Amino acid sequence: MASVCHLKTDFAALSAKLELHSYSVFTVDQIDGLPECCYTKPEPVIDPAERIEHADRFFAETGADIRHGGNRAYYPGASDYVQVPVLESFRSPEAYCTTLAHELTHWTKHRSRLDREFGRKKWGDEGYAREELGGAFLCADLAITPEPGEDHAAYIQGWLKVLKNDKRAIFAAAAHAQRATDYLCQMQPSAEEEKHNNRAAA
Template sequence: MPAHNETPRQDIYSRITNQIIEALEQGVKPWTQPWNAAHAAGHVSRPLRHNGEPYAGINVLTLWASAMSGHYTAPIWMTFRQAIELGGCVRKGEKGSPVVYANAIRRTETDEATGDDVERSIPFLKAYTVFNVEQIDGLPERVHASAQPADNPAQRIAHAETFFAATGADIRHGGDSAYYSPALDYIQMPPFEAFRDAEGYYATLAHEATHWTRHATRLDRDLGRKRFGDAGYAREELVALS
């Protein structure tokens, strides 16, 4: 329920804003991801309803961020009821993502000054919750269909390979996320073939390798970072982007 002094529309905007901020605090930057998703329906940056119709407006950003923070590769989302209608069931404990529907209704009212009937357009905003298909069990196989593997035609860049090998960093490949793990001191990268081009792969690897230099056995860089999203995190990201 909205707070006493908060309108339903403000509450919807607050939910979406907080959801995007939460994704950013977790280090999610969906607009910079240069590798491909592995789902037949397309990339998570183009979220789709259960019937294949694409979302629009702010829903694109919020569902894209949700897919990144949840590490989903499927771009398809549906409500709890739609999942049941397709024979599925949302897994217990799964957290849904907010989406909004904006429209207007037309109503005929009597103008108190003139007594004439006047048609007015009254805008409204409705919020509801959807789940990614990877949060749902029992759906038809077609919903989970993976894309046919396609090799990245780009060739590896020899001098870049030599440079990163010389750093001695523990670089692991697999999955659909790129990050540096300070606790375990390794860099995780999606496969080279998943990137749209070689430049995207090496740029991402260089970014994570910069984070790798902060370790106590190397530059021992401590910028006061305590958690994702705080000032120390921002300063560390600026270092990696330099």
């Protein structure tokens, strides 16, 4: 009987010291800027040699901080870099270029560039939908057929909301998309050569 009482006393003392805590838990894909070793490397889907060289040159000439790795693509804004998975993890070179073109369009909205803001607060909202045309415009300029992604359904839903509230929103968004494409094109060596030739001719 004494041993049972002793156990009850110990349990009561232990219970008095216990505290409940809640913690926010995130998956690796929800955290930006982790070192490469934290990510599971995807199985290669395509041969890395199957690159679209003119697109690679175009992307490199923008001077954007493009980082490869992880399992998702994003532009974090304040940190001002573009993150994309490695080429081999995409189902085709076109899918890789479509994704990178999309993120580089977001990159142009930084206040040091085009200073564009559509009131985006979260992924898939109306502000986000307005941003999405730029990637399609850039792919067209690079003669790349954009490949539909799993998130395109959300973009369409976002556009349905936008158009419901403003029938002319598509024209404003298209103008911004063209401006973003023009900005990226103007960073290419050919654009600089053309400017130089025009100045010389004048």
